[in-house]
Amino acid sequence: MNNQAILVQQQRMATAIQMIRYEARTRTIRLATKLTEDQIRRLYRQARVMGAAVATRHRGRSPTQALQYTRNFAVQLEASILASVLTKHAMLRGRREKPWLSNSLHYAQRFCVAYGEYVPLAQQQPLNFEQAWHFARTLAARSELYLQRCTRCASHFVRDTSTILHGQCPFCRLREQLPRSR
Numbered sequence: 001m002n003n004q005a006i007l008v009q010q011q012r013m014a015t016a017i018q019m020i021r022y023e024a025r026t027r028t029i030r031l032a033t034k035l036t037e038d039q040i041r042r043l044y045r046q047a048r049v050m051g052a053a054v055a056t057r058h059r060g061r062s063p064t065q066a067l068q069y070t071r072n073f074a075v076q077l078e079a080s081i082l083a084s085v086l087t088k089h090a091m092l093r094g095r096r097e098k099p100w101l102s103n104s105l106h107y108a109q110r111f112c113v114a115y116g117e118y119v120p121l122a123q124q125q126p127l128n129f130e131q132a133w134h135f136a137r138t139l140a141a142r143s144e145l146y147l148q149r150c151t152r153c154a155s156h157f158v159r160d161t162s163t164i165l166h167g168q169c170p171f172c173r174l175r176e177q178l179p180r181s182r
């Protein structure tokens with residue numbers, strides 16, 4: 001391997017380790033980093049030996065329903081917070097056509113940074129990594145989910161294209177729920 005190839009391989013491993021810490025599914029890691037299942041398994045074992053907070057790998061199906069992000073106020077709020085972080089990182093638009101479909105290492109690296117920023121901003125229960133990963137792609141595709149600008153508070157929040165009667169903006173609602181300052 002030449003230097004360039006070694007560097008890319010190191011970046012792949014670093015991104016995979018980050019994704020393992022975030023409890024991404026093996027398949028997601030494999031597609032994003034192009035590492036083999038075996039290499040990922042080895043990294044997973046290493047991460048555990050190193051004492052990282054690695055939970056059991058998620059083997060279940062990835063969330064695929066767009067409606068899960070708008071099903072109730074709490075989730076809609078979390079999704080909207082994540083959307084604002086993704087917007088800040090310019091991950092919802094790309095010069096390339098359908099950048100969200102490319103399983104590129106670069107995308108995964110940027111996504112890990114954005115997800116790391118999102119988690120401490122979450123109000124209650126942050127979307128887990130797999131949900132966030134799927135959400136980012138679904139929102140970027142703009143077929144099932146879109147961002148709406150609130151006419152009252154000017155925040156952007158997530159809506160789905162299949163619901164006819166929409167509820168209130170989650171940020172306005174959050175503000176109303178907070179105890180009023182005296």
Ligand SMILES: [Zn+2]
Nearest residue numbers: 150153169172
């Ligand atoms: Zn609002």
